Amino acid sequence: MAFESLSDKLQQTFKTLRGKGRLTEEDVRLAMKDVRMALLEADVNYSVVKDFTSRIREQAVGSDVMNGLNPAQSVIKLVKDELVELLGGEQAELVFQPGKSLTVIMMCGLQGSGKTTTAVKIAGKLREKGKKSLLAAGDVYRPAAIDQLKINAEKLGVDVFSMGTEVSPVDIAEKAVEEAKKGEYNVLIIDTAGRLQIDDRMMEELQEIKKRIVVHQTLLAIDAMTGQEAVNVASEFDKRIGVDALVITKLDSDTRGGAVLSVRAVTGKPVVYAGTGEKLDAIELFYPDRMADRILGMGDVLSLIEKAERNIDIDEDTGRSMVSRMKKGRLNYNDYLLSMQQMKGMGGLKSILGLMPGLGTKQLTEAADQVDDRELARTEAIILSMTEAERDNPKLMNPSRKRRIAAGAGLDIAEVNRFIKKFEQGQKFMKQMPGMLRGHGNNPFGF
Amino acid sequence: MGLFDRIKAGLQKTRQAVADGLGDVFIGEGDIDEDFYERLEETLIRSDMGAEASERIIDKLRDQVPENHLRRRKDAKKFLIKDITGEMQNAPDAFDFEKERSVVFVTGVNGVGKTTFCGKLAYKLTREGKKVILAAADTYRAGAAEQLSLWAERAGCDLVQGNPGADPSSVIYDAANAAMSRNADILICDTAGRLENRRNLMEELKKMDRVIDKVMPGVRRENLLVLDAVTGQNAVSQAKGFAGVTDLTGIVLTKLDGTPKGGIAVAIESELKVPVKYIGTGEQKEDLERFDAETFVKAMFADDTSEEVSEDDW
Structure with missing residues (x-):
């Protein structure tokens, strides 16, 4: 969708006002119109938007924001701070029972909101923290839902408790608790069938589960792409069964994800996780400030930096000698491999570009798509099929070596040729243009 | 009802x-x-x-x-x-494909109800006396083929499926050939959910699209995008993304029993001119209806108290 980022819009609005000594209430009103539109297009609930803009207006007019040198920036900051506040301020986490005792988590949500996948992802995440989880297959309604849970759980090596589809979910939950205690699990995650918040019979089933067993944390899965209805869904689930925390799913879509803001604002429940992809490790903690940036179309620079920090650990010496070789146009395949692995560590180019500010725009997305992460994998296979000597000294390359490398990488020789040519061209290019290498830091290849 | x-x-x-x-x-x-x-x-x-x-x-x-x-x-x-x-x-000819030999190609993002829709459509058309074949081209999501095979059983129609993780185009290829040799009336292809901003996955869809045209040249195509009725403005982005891959002929609006709203359909119609063709209104196998604009819009603007909100009155 051709969203302009809110900051661009505001800059424009204020541009026409430049030259005025200070901004008037009318100017603020105009700015709030932009804010309102941006939030509505991001699917933030109408009432939430209404409250929000009137609160901002009060603050903006009452304070000396409008007298500052750059009122647009000040308003954006004000808006962002308020959004972060609405999104919960601090980052929240699941609450566990003390020590090794069993924590029972129940997943709930609409059909297709991603409960089953999320349940497995959480179990995987908790294992990293040293917690042993049991998944209970409580969706007896959707055909093959139990298979989905089992297959995915197996991929992560997480245990599943299932009694088939002929037993009521309430009984399954009860038996699962016994089983979890017997097996000395730390966490039991009960997957339940998707249901509409207005379906009395189905909602009673969840109430019944909570009556029969002690559920410590009830998690509501909300699809990031949900529209205005998100608020009704969440408040109704909360009213009827009591929700402790939220999980936002499918945040890897290109949606602004305003639904999460609405739901957080209306229910006051913390968001503990965000699902960011189909792979089973694609789940992250939720950062209110980054989400605020996303809703405003300001990109998620912080996540990007953090990803880089977490994954790039070239020591300074390696980096410096690489740069010096690069200047002479004498980079070798080891350098190439290293640069590539850095990038892969950050989740591939697409995942990086996805966090960049302003990437709602089509051209950038297309540019990102053109670099195929799979191609990087093929390139890696080629380099890893070279001998140490070949990697150190690219000049050794000859047809017989290329054939061997192609066989080793399981690729056609044409593909090996193409890569080597690209590499050699890159060498030449770097030799000719040493100036443009400045600023690329540790990554001479510029990706 | x-x-x-x-x-x-x-x-x-x-x-x-x-x-x-x-x-x-x-x-x-x-x-x-x-x-x-x-x-x-x-x-x-x-x-x-x-x-x-x-x-x-x-x-x-x-x-x-x-x-x-x-x-x-x-x-x-x-x-x-x-x-x-x-x-x-x-348009008056919007549902003509139900009467002729055709291929229904079903796409959409994850979790919108594609598989359920395919099952319901197969059930409806089989009951109307058509020979239907379901193609389980979602080889990615765990349990998707099993889910569709249960629907094939309910509908009483044939199912063509591949191994988990197989190239979905190969399933489409087999299914299209099966449709030809078994002389089926309608081939319904279920595909894996994918976000429209994933280029690789969209390329995969294009390939399936090409395979259908290749195996069954000139056959009538109905390319349906399934949308969850509670989806917000991102649905427009979804529709644009999928329209860029396959020539969309219609929208299926699912889970309308949860929200009376579905105003997103209006936004899509006005931006992309792709009409809504079916709506899903429940979990039962009969809960699939042809979209009727008048009924839908009237229901959207209905209120409880006003006397005039009865069907006959309008």
């Missing part, structure tokens, strides 16, 4: 949870004034019609009010219903 009643039943159930419903803005004998326009805008936005489409519709109404000497709110309502219905109307 008729379609209208079903949507309206959904509406009433939801109404208990929502303070004010869509139709409420028209209640009362009030005049058309600024307050009315403001509440109308709120109403439209709450239905997920989007800020832009809502503005456009209201601007049009503002022009029409003096031209047509509209004074009362309920006159405005009639006008709006007529206006939006006109936009959403299906």
Whole structure:
């Protein structure tokens, strides 16, 4: 969708006002119109938007924001701070029972909101923290839902408790608790069938589960792409069964994800996780400030930096000698491999570009798509099929070596040729243009 | 229960949870004034019609009010219903593919209800005496093929599937050949959910699309995008993304029993000119209806208290 980022819009609005000594209430009103539109297009609930803009207006007019040198920036900051506040301020986490005792988590949500996948992802995440989880297959309604849970759980090596589809979910939950205690699990995650918040019979089933067993944390899965209805869904689930925390799913879509803001604002429940992809490790903690940036179309620079920090650990010496070789146009395949692995560590180019500010725009997305992460994998296979000597000294390359490398990488020789040519061209290019290498830091290849 | 009643039943159930419903803005004998326009805008936005489409519709109404000497709110309502219905109307030949030999290619993002829709459509068409083949080209999601095979059983139709993780195009290839050799009337292809911003996965769809054309050249195609009715403005982005891959001929709006709103359909129609063809209104195998613009729009603007909200009255 051709969203302009809110900051661009505001800059424009204020541009026409430049030259005025200070901004008037009318100017603020105009700015709030932009804010309102941006939030509505991001699917933030109408009432939430209404409250929000009137609160901002009060603050903006009452304070000396409008007298500052750059009122647009000040308003954006004000808006962002308020959004972060609405999104919960601090980052929240699941609450566990003390020590090794069993924590029972129940997943709930609409059909297709991603409960089953999320349940497995959480179990995987908790294992990293040293917690042993049991998944209970409580969706007896959707055909093959139990298979989905089992297959995915197996991929992560997480245990599943299932009694088939002929037993009521309430009984399954009860038996699962016994089983979890017997097996000395730390966490039991009960997957339940998707249901509409207005379906009395189905909602009673969840109430019944909570009556029969002690559920410590009830998690509501909300699809990031949900529209205005998100608020009704969440408040109704909360009213009827009591929700402790939220999980936002499918945040890897290109949606602004305003639904999460609405739901957080209306229910006051913390968001503990965000699902960011189909792979089973694609789940992250939720950062209110980054989400605020996303809703405003300001990109998620912080996540990007953090990803880089977490994954790039070239020591300074390696980096410096690489740069010096690069200047002479004498980079070798080891350098190439290293640069590539850095990038892969950050989740591939697409995942990086996805966090960049302003990437709602089509051209950038297309540019990102053109670099195929799979191609990087093929390139890696080629380099890893070279001998140490070949990697150190690219000049050794000859047809017989290329054939061997192609066989080793399981690729056609044409593909090996193409890569080597690209590499050699890159060498030449770097030799000719040493100036443009400045600023690329540790990554001479510029990706 | 008729379609209208079903949507309206959904509406009433939801109404208990929502303070004010869509139709409420028209209640009362009030005049058309600024307050009315403001509440109308709120109403439209709450239905997920989007800020832009809502503005456009209201601007049009503002022009029409003096031209047509509209004074009362309920006159405005009639006008709006007529206006939006006109936009959403299906062409007379919209469902002709059900009668001829055709391929129905079903796409959409994750979790919108593609597999369930394929199953329901297979059930409906089989019951109408068609020979249907279901192709389980979602080889990615765990359990997807099993889910579809249960539907094939319910519908009493054939199913073509591949191994988990197999190239979905190979499943399409096999299914298309099966459709030819078994002389099936309609081939329904279920595909894996994918976000429209994933280029690789969209390329994969293109390939499936090409395979159908290759194996069954000249066969009538119906390319349907499935949308969850509670989806917000991102649905427009979804529709654009999928329209860029396959020539979309229609939208399926699912889970309409959960929300009486579905205003997103209006936003998509006005931006992309792709009509809604089916709506899913429940979890039972019969819960699939052809989309009827008039019924849908009337149900959208229905309110509980007003007498005029009965089907015959309109």
